[in-house]
Amino acid sequence: MGETPRVWRARDIEWTIDRTLVMGVLNVTPDSFSDGGKFLDPRAAVERAGRIAEEGADVLDIGGESTRPGARPVPADEEWRRIGPVVEAVARRVDLPISVDTYKPEIARKAIRAGAVIVNDVRGLRDNEMVKVIANSRAGAVIMHMKGEPATMQENPRYEDVVGEVKAFLAERLRDAVSHGVSMESIVVDPGLGFGKTPDHNTTLLHALREISAIGRPVLVGTSRKSFLESVHSAAGGRRLEASLAAAAVGVQNGADVVRVHDVAEAVQFMRQLATSTRTQQ
Ligand code: HH2
Numbered sequence: 444m445g446e447t448p449r450v451w452r453a454r455d456i457e458w459t460i461d462r463t464l465v466m467g468v469l470n471v472t473p474d475s476f477s478d479g480g481k482f483l484d485p486r487a488a489v490e491r492a493g494r495i496a497e498e499g500a501d502v503l504d505i506g507g508e509s510t511r512p513g514a515r516p517v518p519a520d521e522e523w524r525r526i527g528p529v530v531e532a533v534a535r536r537v538d539l540p541i542s543v544d545t546y547k548p549e550i551a552r553k554a555i556r557a558g559a560v561i562v563n564d565v566r567g568l569r570d571n572e573m574v575k576v577i578a579n580s581r582a583g584a585v586i587m588h589m590k591g592e593p594a595t596m597q598e599n600p601r602y603e604d605v606v607g608e609v610k611a612f613l614a615e616r617l618r619d620a621v622s623h624g625v626s627m628e629s630i631v632v633d634p635g636l637g638f639g640k641t642p643d644h645n646t647t648l649l650h651a652l653r654e655i656s657a658i659g660r661p662v663l664v665g666t667s668r669k670s671f672l673e674s675v676h677s678a679a680g681g682r683r684l685e686a687s688l689a690a691a692a693v694g695v696q697n698g699a700d701v702v703r704v705h706d707v708a709e710a711v712q713f714m715r716q717l718a719t720s721t722r723t724q725q
Contacts, residue, residue: 453560453583467500467707476511496539499711506544512597534558548572578624590639633663642671653698661700666690
């Protein structure tokens with residue numbers, strides 16, 4: 444159609460969005476819902492980061508505070524104690540752009556200084572200080588939608604129009620960030636599946652990602668191992684991979700540009716095959 448290719452910029456890195464990008468998750472926490480406790484030892488975390496790179500991820504997302512439903516906030520010094528050594532070591536030793544999954548500006552600032560290039564903010568850049576950190580560093584950023592707070596967000600979340608409300612929030616946060624000096628091309632938006640949403644809300648959003656991408660920025664989606672897939676994966680003996688990939692495929696076919704996953708090797712291969720099969724259909 445002769446459209447200019449969309450890009451995502453993060454400091455000196457630039458991705459052209461002409462295929463699905465894969466963001467691999469590394470949680471340096473004792474309590475994340477799927478990999479909690481596995482990578483608290485920095486050596487284990489750095490080793491896992493190396494494998495995520497080998498497996499073909501485009502970005503590594505390092506988190507030090509679980510935001511699963513019911514999770515309690517972690518003080519900034521504890522968060523940095525967990526991820527600081529990992530961000531520093533990965534930046535030195537692993538050839539993969541680092542995203543930091545944090546909503547705290549001081550953590551974002553330190554992580555960028557240590558080598559991170561993207562801030563993945565589950566609070567959607569609602570904090571002015573965070574907007575300044577992004578603007579001043581020219582880091583990339585993920586603006587995610589969350590209704591409520593992790594501790595209580597899954598207690599009967601309600602919307603009049605889930606797609607309209609999520610889209611309006613993301614568009615408004617994008618406008619605000621850009622008006623405060625953040626470059627448009629550094630932003631990716633995310634509807635935040637499971638963050639104050641019922642399984643029905645998540646499914647509705649997954650089918651409406653193209654409408655969300657009409658905001659004008661690439662869309663990231665995280666389906667990986669989430670509890671809204673429970674009805675399928677509990678029937679499969681707790682295996683979450685198939686359900687996660689099926690939901691991610693629905694997302695990609697409906698407009699997602701970036702997928703955030705725990706099972707990187709499987710997701711990379713799956714996305715390649717999905718792209719090939721989709722092309723041969725046309
Ligand atoms: N999901 C989780 C955490 N961060 N960030 C974005 N942008 N999108 C998501 O869907 C998303 C996210 C939850 O998954 P995980 O990191 O595995 O769990 P925990 O929050 O328990 O560490």
